[in-house]
């Protein structure tokens with residue numbers, strides 16, 4: 001494989017040919033080649049190759065070839081020769097998401113994030129965003145949204161991408177079989193799509209069962225019966241009850257059992273933290289049923305006695321990404337201290353975001369580094385074991401990780417489309433950028449714009 005970057009120009013010549021500078025042809029090992037296949041995403045055209053006496057990496061294409069290839073723009077771009085006789089321009093990175101009617105924020109609250117991601121490799125890659133309805137399969141094109149350098153966004157018809165980064169925001173929509181079929185069409189055409197869909201809490205439990213990293217997952221039950229819940233309370237004295245398709249801490253109960261005093265339920269109601277006591281189990285189960293009808297759709301999980309700061313539990317968001325060598329890395333870590341009386345550590349319920357160094361120093365002093373490094377190793381192990389049992393391509397994972405009072409590492413939840421709220425912390429902004437760089441690098445790997453050691 002040969003790869004480099006080049007500058008694409010439009011030439012006024014009319015001849016059906018492409019013109020490459022000598023330097024570019026040499027870099028791509030095409031100096032002796034008479035005809036070449038120029039590719040951009042799903043489009044390709046084979047033409048005579050003519051060499052120009054010009055230094056630097058330059059490629060001149062006719063206006064008609066530019067239109068045929070549906071290149072999003074001219075200028076600098078990566079170019080690879082994977083087959084011996086090709087110039088594959090790209091990568092074309094497509095971000096799959098929902099598009100709303102707005103010229104300034106076409107992706108709603110995700111707009112800033114998408115623009116930031118598109119900046120990472122803007123001088124070497126073609127980025128565009130699209131929604132499922134923007135794809136024209138019979139033409140092999142996408143009615144894409146691309147950023148304008150002067151600000152704002154514009155529509156342009158481009159080829160199918162080399163790689164798809166899935167940021168569809170709706171759990172419900174992703175569960176539709178039509179959406180599954182839509183995504184499968186990319187795979188069938190050999191276009192990798194990563195971050196296939198949201199995980200439910202129970203999916204992760206299934207993926208990890210039988211793996212080495214399963215030891216990091218608290219004892220859990222899906223759809224517990226009243227009897228099972230009671231048994232779990234007797235065994236662990238402390239459990240979490242969480243909607244399996246939930247997020248943001250919504251609908252979560254923290255239940256404890258004290259043989260002398262009975263059952264306690266802590267949860268959030270009308271924007272406030274509530275604590276109720278029940279002498280008998282019946283009272284507790286009535287409360288749970290009153291709110292949910294039943295315990296279907298819930299996961300009951302052994303409660304973990306988390307390390308604390310100022311009497312408030314502390315946990316961590318590990319933002320994991322793949323890198324250019326297809327390996328998992330810990331791109332960023334945010335520490336989250338729970339608000340007083342809150343069941344979770346979410347900022348919306350009074351939680352506070354800190355750096356892990358800040359937080360762990362308060363708990364472990366000079367041993368903080370060793371504890372953090374152990375947690376990172378565990379997170380990598382978790383990501384590897386989840387990936388091994390998952391049938392789709394993963395590029396990113398967000399783990400909610402706790403450390404208990406015996407220094408054991410636990411994972412409560414794995415998010416396959418992790419939010420980016422930890423990057424609001426000023427000290428984590430740089431890691432936010434680094435995480436996008438990793439995702440870009442992983443796109444290069446998936447789209448074969450980067451040499452693979454494993455072939």
Ligand SMILES: Nc1ncnc2c1ncn2[C@@H]1O[C@H](COP(=O)(O)OP(=O)(O)O)[C@@H](O)[C@H]1O
Nearest residue numbers: 240246247248249302303304344345400412413
């Ligand atoms: N088993 C548990 N033991 C202790 N704390 C937990 C447990 N499960 C969840 N939590 C706390 O609740 C928070 C939210 O739980 P999580 O499973 O991440 O649900 P959500 O999808 O709502 O974010 C966690 O970040 C953690 O602070």
Ligand SMILES: [Mg+2]
Nearest residue numbers: 248249400413
């Ligand atoms: Mg969570």
